[in-house]
Amino acid sequence: MRLLLILFLMFIVACERADPFGVNTNVAESVARVTEFKTFGYDSQSYYIDSLPKSIKPDKPYQYWAYVGHNYPVRKKFVILKEDGDTLLRQGIDSLPASQGFFKRGQFKMRSDFIVVIENDSLKYISTDSGFREFLGTIDNVNEAVLLAETFHYRPDYESGGSDYRMVNGAYELNLVTFDPFPSCIPVIEQDVEKRVTVTRDGFIKAVSREKNNTSTKAE
Numbered sequence: 001m002r003l004l005l006i007l008f009l010m011f012i013v014a015c016e017r018a019d020p021f022g023v024n025t026n027v028a029e030s031v032a033r034v035t036e037f038k039t040f041g042y043d044s045q046s047y048y049i050d051s052l053p054k055s056i057k058p059d060k061p062y063q064y065w066a067y068v069g070h071n072y073p074v075r076k077k078f079v080i081l082k083e084d085g086d087t088l089l090r091q092g093i094d095s096l097p098a099s100q101g102f103f104k105r106g107q108f109k110m111r112s113d114f115i116v117v118i119e120n121d122s123l124k125y126i127s128t129d130s131g132f133r134e135f136l137g138t139i140d141n142v143n144e145a146v147l148l149a150e151t152f153h154y155r156p157d158y159e160s161g162g163s164d165y166r167m168v169n170g171a172y173e174l175n176l177v178t179f180d181p182f183p184s185c186i187p188v189i190e191q192d193v194e195k196r197v198t199v200t201r202d203g204f205i206k207a208v209s210r211e212k213n214n215t216s217t218k219a220e
Helices: 002-017 089-095 129-136 140-152
Strands: 065-071 078-085 102-103 109-119 122-127 164-168 172-180 193-201 204-209 215-219
Touching: 065 089, 078 089, 078 109, 109 129, 109 172, 122 129, 129 140, 140 172, 140 193
Parallel strands: none
Antiparallel strands: 065 078, 065 109, 102 109, 109 122, 164 172, 172 193, 193 204, 204 215
């Protein structure tokens, strides 16, 4: 009798959990996993990009790698913002290429960034947006998401302090603005347009204007 009572109670509970169409429904899985917006940390007292590389995790291991801020055309004037691996190999970067890298900035675009990599005892420099995207690979944290977005000309609205982000189903959703790295008399990119930029872990970017167009692209 006790066994029959237990079976009957189990049957009642199962009926209550079934949806009207006969399919079990897990309410928690049907609701998007969304967190609240919060600010992401960067040094507002200096150029904000310089405080982001500290969180970089490359897509694969290297003997040595470094994120270097380079003052072009002074070949030996640079600062290492992040490095990992065998630091004894650092002497190989005493002289950087006499050219500009990615994230050009400063007066006359004299400052730019490089990734220095030593792999299989071979030294190489990553100096393009596409090369930097490949180096990042999987997006592991919000700082990497911001840096990836920067390669597509989206940046934090650091002038008004209004940049923040939230997690949506494992992707980074950021409030950023557009910018033109090479403004001219005929603008190519409309300056300071607010965008809601979504960056997925596998490097896809979707940017939606808060007022108008939708655009999407993927890291090369």
